[in-house]
Amino acid sequence: MKLIGMLDSPYVRRVAIGMKLLGLDFEHQSLSVFRGFDEFLKINPTVKAPTLMLDDGQILIESTLILDYVETLAAPEKSLIPRDPAKRVRATRLNGFALAACDKTAQIVYERNLRPAEKQYEPWVERVRTQLLGAYAVLEADLAAAPLPQQADALDQAGMTVAVAWRFTQMMLPEIVVAGAYPQLRSYSAFAEQLPVFLDTPPD
Structure with missing residues (x-):
């Protein structure tokens, strides 16, 4: 998996920290939605960070939705969401x-x-x-x-x-x-x- 976006975005940083806490391997590509607009556009037509590119090429956006998905990859051994x-x-x-x-x-x-x-x-x-x-x-x-x-x-x-x-x-x-x-x-x-x-x- 590849996480795309700069860590000065709290949404990108949130996902990166969350994935590390869940023990998931990923590559981070620090790409600006401003300075790297044209390059980002080739990856995601909405030019939105964070973007998570899955191993099969699919992309996910929105930090909460990305974290919801990656929880399924770590569960049931690990979770950042209380069950109670x-x-x-x-x-x-x-x-x-x-x-x-x-x-x-x-x-x-x-x-x-x-x-x-x-x-x-x-x-x-x-x-x-x-x-x-x-x-x-x-x-x-x-x-x-x-x-x-x-x-x-x-x-x-x-x-x-x-x-x-x-x-x-x-x-x-x-x-x-x-x-x-x-x-x-x-x-x-x-x-x-x-x-x-x-x-x-x-x-x-």
């Missing part, structure tokens, strides 16, 4: 809000960096900023109420996604999501980022 219904609800909730934070971070970055300054629409940026802060407020409150375990063997997909999302936002928008206001997220991310699988999969 209550634990699964929480994992799904954390995954959802962390991915929302990624989406909103990316929207602000694209608005600032890709659109000419005279065409940027500040009311839209403020709306997205409110959504971004809302996602992190939910995550911080959830972790304050029930901290995620800081043991390597307890790392699951939700914890992985929360940590990846936090690192992405702190790389891109630290002036909006001020780290000091989120001690739970900061602590958990610090734990995750020192794990070998995270150190081996740094943002580009």
Whole structure:
């Protein structure tokens, strides 16, 4: 299998870390959807990262759907998804809000960096900023109420996604999501980022 996309994308990094945690072998091709658009277009007509190319040439897109598929390759020996219904609800909730934070971070970055300054629409940026802060407020409150375990063997997909999302936002928008206001997220991310699988999969 080949995972295509740059690790500065939280979606690509999430899949790469997940596949490593599941013990799956894959090749990583670091290809930008911007600088490598024409080359990416030959692989995937939507030019979307991450793209997972299977051994038979089929391609899969969307990080959550890719992780859902690769879970079947590792199961039943390994899984990053809790089986217990209550634990699964929480994992799904954390995954959802962390991915929302990624989406909103990316929207602000694209608005600032890709659109000419005279065409940027500040009311839209403020709306997205409110959504971004809302996602992190939910995550911080959830972790304050029930901290995620800081043991390597307890790392699951939700914890992985929360940590990846936090690192992405702190790389891109630290002036909006001020780290000091989120001690739970900061602590958990610090734990995750020192794990070998995270150190081996740094943002580009």
